[in-house]
Amino acid sequence: MSKYVSDLMAMVKAKNPAEPEFHQAVQEVAESLLLVLDKHPEYRSAKILERIIEPERLIMFRVPWVDDRGEVQVNRGFRIEMNSAIGPYKGGLRFHPSVNLGILKFLAFEQVFKNSLTTLPMGGGKGGSDFDPKGKSDNEVMAFCQSFMCELFRHIGPDTDVPAGDIGVGGREIGYMFGMYRKLRNEFTGVLTGKGLNWGGSLIRPEATGYGAVYFAQEMLSTRNDSLKAKTCLVSGSGNVAQYTVEKLNHLGGKAVTLSDSNGFIHDPEGISPEKLAFVMDLKNVRRGRIKEYADKFKGAVYAAIDPKADHSPLWNIKAQCAFPSATQNEINAKDAQNLVQNGVFVVSEGANMPTVPEGVNIFVDKKILYGPGKAANAGGVSTSGLEMSQNSMRLAWSREEVDAKLHDIMKRIHKACVEASAAYGTAGNYVNGANIAGFLKVANAMMDQGIV
Numbered sequence: 493m494s495k496y497v498s499d500l501m502a503m504v505k506a507k508n509p510a511e512p513e514f515h516q517a518v519q520e521v522a523e524s525l526l527l528v529l530d531k532h533p534e535y536r537s538a539k540i541l542e543r544i545i546e547p548e549r550l551i552m553f554r555v556p557w558v559d560d561r562g563e564v565q566v567n568r569g570f571r572i573e574m575n576s577a578i579g580p581y582k583g584g585l586r587f588h589p590s591v592n593l594g595i596l597k598f599l600a601f602e603q604v605f606k607n608s609l610t611t612l613p614m615g616g617g618k619g620g621s622d623f624d625p626k627g628k629s630d631n632e633v634m635a636f637c638q639s640f641m642c643e644l645f646r647h648i649g650p651d652t653d654v655p656a657g658d659i660g661v662g663g664r665e666i667g668y669m670f671g672m673y674r675k676l677r678n679e680f681t682g683v684l685t686g687k688g689l690n691w692g693g694s695l696i697r698p699e700a701t702g703y704g705a706v707y708f709a710q711e712m713l714s715t716r717n718d719s720l721k722a723k724t725c726l727v728s729g730s731g732n733v734a735q736y737t738v739e740k741l742n743h744l745g746g747k748a749v750t751l752s753d754s755n756g757f758i759h760d761p762e763g764i765s766p767e768k769l770a771f772v773m774d775l776k777n778v779r780r781g782r783i784k785e786y787a788d789k790f791k792g793a794v795y796a797a798i799d800p801k802a803d804h805s806p807l808w809n810i811k812a813q814c815a816f817p818s819a820t821q822n823e824i825n826a827k828d829a830q831n832l833v834q835n836g837v838f839v840v841s842e843g844a845n846m847p848t849v850p851e852g853v854n855i856f857v858d859k860k861i862l863y864g865p866g867k868a869a870n871a872g873g874v875s876t877s878g879l880e881m882s883q884n885s886m887r888l889a890w891s892r893e894e895v896d897a898k899l900h901d902i903m904k905r906i907h908k909a910c911v912e913a914s915a916a917y918g919t920a921g922n923y924v925n926g927a928n929i930a931g932f933l934k935v936a937n938a939m940m941d942q943g944i945v
Contacts, residue, residue, distance in 0.1 A: 493523070494523075494526055496522075496526065496529070496536075497519065497522045497523055497526065500518075500522055500541070500542070501515065501518070501519055501522070503542075504518050504545060508594070508597070510594065511593065511594025511597060511598075512594065513594050513595050513597075513598040513821060513822075513846070514594045514595075514597040514598040514601065516598065516846070516849075516850060517598040517601050517602055517846060518545055518601065519850070520850060520853070520924070520928070521541075521601075521605065521928050521932070522541065524924060524925045524928035524929060525541060525928060525929065525932055527917040527918065527919070527925065527929065528917065528929055528932065528933070529541070531917070534940070535936050535940075538939070538940060538944075540936045540939055540940070541932075543939065544574075544575055544601070544604060544932075544935065544936075544939075545601065547572050547573060547574050547597065547600065548573050548574065548575060548576060549572075549573040549647075550570075550571075550572055550573070550593075551570065551571040551572075551573070551619075551644075551647055552568065552569070552570050552593070553568075553569045553570075553643040553644075554566055554567075554568060554569070555567040555568065555569045555621060555623065555636065555639050555640045555643070556639060557632075557635040557636045557638075557639045558635055559628075559632050559635075560629055560631060560632055565636075567621050567622055567623040567636065567640075568621060568622055569619070569620075569621045569640050569643060569644065570591070570593065570596050570619050570620055570621065571617065571618075571619035571644060571647055571648075571653070571655075572596050572597055572599075572600035572617055572618050572619060573600075573615075573617045573647070573653055574597075574600035574601060574603065574604050574615070574616040574617050574618070575604045575615050575616050575935060576615035577615060577935050577938040577939045577942060578607075578608060578613055578614065578615055578934060578935060578938045579607070579612070579613035579614040579615045580614065580615055580649075580650070580651055580652055580653055580654055581615045581616065581617030581652070581653035581654070582603070582607055582614040582615060582616065582617060582653075582654050582655075582656070582874060582877065582878070582881075583599065583600060583603040583607075583616055583617040583618040583619070583655065583656065583874070584599075584618060584619075584620075584655065584656045584657055584658030584661065584873075585618075585619045585620045585621075585655045585656070585657065585658055585661045585665075585669075586599070586618070586619075586620035586621075586658040586659045586660060586661065587620055587621050587623045587624070587625050587636075587659070587660030587661050587665065588620070588622070588624065588659050588660045589622055589624045590622075591620045591621060591622045592622070595821070596618045596619060596620060597618075598821070598845075598846065599618040599658075599845055600616055600617055600618035601616070602616075602845055602846065602866065602867050603616035603617060603618055603874070604616030604931070604935060605867045605927065605928060605931030605932060605935070606866075606867040606868070606870075606871045606874060606931065607871075607874055607878075608930075608931040608932075608934045608935050609867065609868055609871055609906045609909060609910075609927060609930055609931045610871050610874060610875045610878060610902055610906065611902065611905055611906075611909075612875065612878035612879075612902075613878075614654075614874065614878050614881075617653055617655070618658075619644070619655060620658065620660075620661070621636075621640060623636050623640075623660075624660070625660050625661075625665065626660075626780075630664070633664065633665060633668065634668045637665050637668035637669045637672065638668060638669075638671075638672045640669065641668075641669045641672040641673050641676070642672065642676070644669075645672070645673050645676045645677060648673075648683055649681070649683055650681045650682050650683050650881070650884070650885070654682070654683060654684065654685060654877070654881060655683075655684055655685075656684065656685040656686045656873075656874070656877045657685075657686040659731070659820065661686075662686075662732065662777075663686065663687075663688060663698075666684055666686045666687055666688075667687070667688060669684060670683070670684050670687060670691075680692075681884070682880065682881050682883075682884025682885060685697065685877035685880045685881060686698075686877070686880075687880070692880075692883075692884055693880065694876060694879055694880035694883055694889075694890070694895055695889075695890070695891065695892040695895050696876055696892060696895040696896050696899060697873075697876045697877065697880055697895075698732055698736065699736040699739065699740075700736075700872040700873045700875065700876035700877075700899055701732065701733045701736070701843060701870050701872050701873030702732070702733045702734065702735065702736030702737035702738075702739065702740060702818065702843060702872075703736055703737075703739075703740045703872055703896070703899060704869070704870060704871060704872015704873065704875065704876075704899060704902075704903050705733070705737055705816055705818070705841045705842065705843040705864075705869045705870050705872065706720070706737055706740040706741055706744065706746075706816070706841070707740070707872065707899070707900055707903040707904070708841050708864045708868065708869040708872075708903050708906070708907055709814060709816070709839050709841035709862070709864065709869070710744060711903065711904055711907035712839060712841070712862040712864055712907065712923070713839060713862065715862075715911070716862070719744070719745070720741065720744045720745060720746040720814065721744065721745035721746070722745060722746075722747070723745075723746045723747065723812075723813040723814050723839075724746075724747050724749055724811070724812040724813055724814070725741055725746050725747060725748045725749065725812060725813070725814040725815070725816060726748075726749065726750045726807060726808065726810060726812045726814070726815045726816065726832075726837070727741075727748045727750055727751055727815075727816045727818055727843075728750065728751075728752045728757070728807055728808075728816070728817050728818055728819040728823060728844075728847075729751070729752060729753075729817075729818040729819035729820075729843070729844065730751045730752060730753050730772060730776050730783050731776065731818075731819075733818040733843040733844065733870070733873075734751055734752075734816075734818040734819070734843065735769065735772060735773055735776070735777075737816045737818055737843055738751070738764050738769050738772075739766070739769060741816075742764075742765070742766055742769070746814065747763040748763065748764045748816075749761055749762075749763055749764065749810065749812065750807055750810065751764065751772060751783055751786070752783060752798070752807055752819060753776075753782055753783045754798075755782055755783070755784065755797060755798065756783065756784060756795055756796055756797040756798045757783065757795070757796060757798065757805075757806075757807045758783055758784075758786045758787050758793050758794065758795050759793065759794050759796070759807075759810060760786070760790060760792065760793040760794075761792065762792055762793075768786070768790055771786065771789060771790075772786060783795070803825075803827055804825065804827040804828050804831060805823070805824075805825075805828055808824060808828040808829075808831050808832050809828075809831040809835065810835065811835045811836055812835065812836065812837055813836055813837060813838060813839060814837065814838075814839040814840075814841070815832055815837050815839070815840045815841075816840075816841055816842075816843050817840070817842055817843065817844050817847035817848065818842075818843030818844050818847075819844055819847065820844055820847065821844065821845055821846045821847060822846065822847065822848070822849050823844065823847045823848075824847055824848040824849065824852045825849050825851070825852060826849060826851035826852050826855065828852065829848065829849075829851070829852030829853075829855040829856060830855060833855060833856070833859050833861065837861070838861045838862060839861065839862045840856055840861065840862070840863045840864065841864040841869040842864060842865055842866035842869045842870055843866075843869065843870050844866060844870065845866045845867075845870065846866055847866065853865070853924060857922060857924060860921065862923075863923055863924070864923050865923060865924050865927050867927050867928075867931060868906050868907070868910050868923060868926075868927040871902075871903070871906055872899055872902070872903055875899060875902045875903075876895065876899055879895055879898055879899070906927075909926070909930040910923050910926030910927045910930055911923075911926060912926075912930070913925070913926045913927075913929040913930035913933070914926030914929070916929075917929055
């Protein structure tokens with residue numbers, strides 16, 4: 493590690509103790525950007541990276557609500573407004589018991605670079621709560637969402653900060669929050685993305701992150717004159733991102749053979765066909781059941797419980813060519829990464845945010861596999877959120893084909909930007925460096941133009 497990075501990380505850890513995910517995200521970016529900072533000392537003297545690391549605004553608030561038993565519950569709400577140099581803050585809201593300040597700062601920091609890569613005018617932010625929607629009734633979720641928005645509404649707006657969904661925040665939660673925002677502000681604006689289609693939402697938005705990760709994998713493969721056709725693919729998760737990753741893999745001739753949730757995973761060697769995927773969507777989106785039911789329903793599929801104390805995940809120890817980690821951060825450890833490579837995987841396209849630990853990333857980079865980091869590979873979701881913002885501003889609704897074509901074009905441009913940036917700074921084929929450098933340069937130049945603010 494260079495002296496600059498070690499000094500920077502010492503400062504980051506001192507100012508942000510007990511936030512390991514944030515430290516991890518900053519270190520990965522800082523190491524990539526050494527190449528840029530050496531070539532452009534003006535960025536270093538203007539403390540551009542140090543300023544990006546520090547949120548422009550950090551909002552934390554209590555969220556009291558009443559459950560179905562009449563008992564008062566209290567959760568904690570957050571919004572991290574990280575950087576607005578190239579546009580209004582943009583990033584999801586996550587409702588999950590694991591949510592804390594460090595995780596949201598890591599996500600907001602990553603979002604700055606991801607949004608920059610999309611080529612759309614969006615800054616970076618993130619927010620959420622330690623509220624767990626799992627097992628709650630619709631009335632309880634509504635009560636929480638309304639209370640959450642009673643504070644958040646003061647800090648957001650279509651030209652200020654435009655939140656979206658994330659883990660635990662789907663169409664139901666967005667609807668309840670938008671309803672309260674509209675009531676409090678007495679206005680109908682595009683302040684949240686991921687809205688229902690009949691009240692301002694965009695076609696393809698639910699599909700976008702999964703579709704985008706597959707499009708990015710296809711672009712990486714095209715650099716080796718290859719495609720997804722007939723490739724066996726491992727997919728983790730079973731939520732929105734995983735579901736539509738499987739759908740797009742089916743469209744492009746790939747074969748997804750795994751899905752998972754927090755309890756375990758299924759392996760279906762015959763592949764998750766469109767009919768089987770329809771069952772998963774009903775199971776997860778409507779009945780809110782567990783993935784184990786897939787193995788009970790379909791002959792030939794096997795279910796295995798996940799042991800959180802194990803030193804590796806057996807999901808990543810199945811023979812395949814492609815992997816799409818689409819569950820959560822740090823789900824692939826170093827042993828998992830080694831297992832993937834040993835079992836023939838040479839394409840990894842991250843649908844989740846930072847799902848691979850640094851040691852795993854190093855294995856992928858050293859082995860020179862096609863590795864698409866989350867800030868590039870999963871940027872399809874926020875890209876389509878940006879397209880939803882555009883449609884709201886113009887009071888227009890584009891067709892499914894138009895939005896999908898724009899999404900595909902954006903993913904191609906993100907891929908091209910990563911390839912060109914990595915080559916320009918002497919690390920051709922390294923998508924980690926390419927994504928970090930291309931994302932940084934646009935934000936850094938805007939910050940230089942706008943002065944010390």
